[in-house]
Amino acid sequence: MTGPLRIGFIPLVDAAALIVAVDKGFTAVEGLEVELVREVSWSNVRDKLNIGLFDVAHLLAPVAIASSLGLGHVKVPIAAPFNLGINGNAITVSPALHAALMEEIDGDRFDPLATARALARVVAKRRKAGAEPLTFGMTFPFSTHNYQLRFWMAAAGVDPDEDVRLVVLPPPYMVDSLANGHVDAFCVGAPWNSVAVDLGIGHILHFVSDILVHAAEKVLAVRQTWAEKNSETVAALVRAAVKGAAFIEQPENRIEAARILARPERIDVDAEVVQRTLDGRLKISPDGAMRESGRYLLVGREGAGRPDPAQAAWLYAQMVRWGQTALSPEALVTAMGVFRPDLYDAAVGQSAGTADAPGGSFGAFAGPAFDPRDVAGYLASFDVARRAR
Known part of the structure; x- marks a missing residue:
């Protein structure tokens, strides 16, 4: 060529x-x-x-x-x-949703089944109170973010098409959407989860490696x-x-x-945020709590x-x-x-x-x-x- x-x-x-x-x-x-x-x-x-x-x-x-x-x-x-x-992805939630999940959780907060069950209880309470469904941002209908959110929620019986709203947002717009209250949570790749935490508007609830190891x-x-x-x-x-x-x-x-x-x-973000991602050592809460994982991004x-064609088959x-x-x-x-x-x-x-x-x-x-x-x-x-x- x-x-x-x-x-x-x-x-x-x-x-x-x-x-x-x-x-x-x-x-x-x-x-x-x-x-x-x-x-x-x-x-x-x-x-x-x-x-x-x-x-x-x-x-x-x-x-x-x-x-x-x-x-x-x-x-x-x-x-x-x-x-x-x-x-390389993570699920980030607003401070309000994080507090609601932690109030309902029974078990390890890093266990995706425990958080999914907590989400199911939050969803049920909101429905009973007549509140609007929670809104989760993901990057595309045909995306790992969409499937990972759905896989996590559905494990506890939360129907992602009936019990919550899933909306499509470009990755660089996730943080502003959370800050403006347009979404309650999102699943996106690095560095945007860390940017939300650094701004004090989000908590990283899960690394995707909590949901799928590989x-x-x-x-x-x-x-x-x-x-x-x-x-x-x-x-x-x-x-x-x-x-x-x-x-x-x-x-x-x-x-x-x-x-x-x-x-x-x-x-176009701070180099220190990128290095945290590459090192697998991320700040997960605005209070400065850190979490390390050698599997965050390979x-x-x-x-x-x-x-690996088997990965394509799973998708x-x-x-x-x-x-x-x-x-x-x-x-x-x-x-x-x-x-x-x-x-x-x-x-x-x-x-x-x-x-x-x-x-x-x-x-x-x-x-x-x-x-x-x-x-x-x-x-x-x-x-x-x-x-x-």
């Missing part, structure tokens, strides 16, 4: 491997000229990728699957040769037809992203990586960069569970085919079958173990669900 690669991204820390790959010159070493384009909403990123205004995108994993299936928009098959992040979050996405025509470029970009991830995962590089990501043209370690299963599509063996195959470990392996010189991949171990706090070979059986185990219309 000729000309610079145009790559769209949203200002989130899970774009780190991509941003560092460009700004540290790893893409240049691979012979690539790259223009990173900052966007606000996932619909903008998806649409510009689909019509060719972007060659590559930092994209929500479920959007890549939905695009390939033609759900919610035009059908454009997507290939994801690199996984930009495992985990959950694919964002992918490096390309149109399938473009990938076929530009295989060498795809391989070079994957290698650069692998180098970016490896740089970030070295503790001695965290300060520099945080400064790169914090720049105004990148994420950028490169534990094989995080290699796409497809959530689409079916919540009525966004009907279960189809053909669609499941298509969904799993979006995550391309073969392209990753070819780029890094790894033999198929030798990679250190999670193999679908999600570690969900509730429900049965997920088996992509029996999606129907998995879905049948849940009481709260929706049928596609």
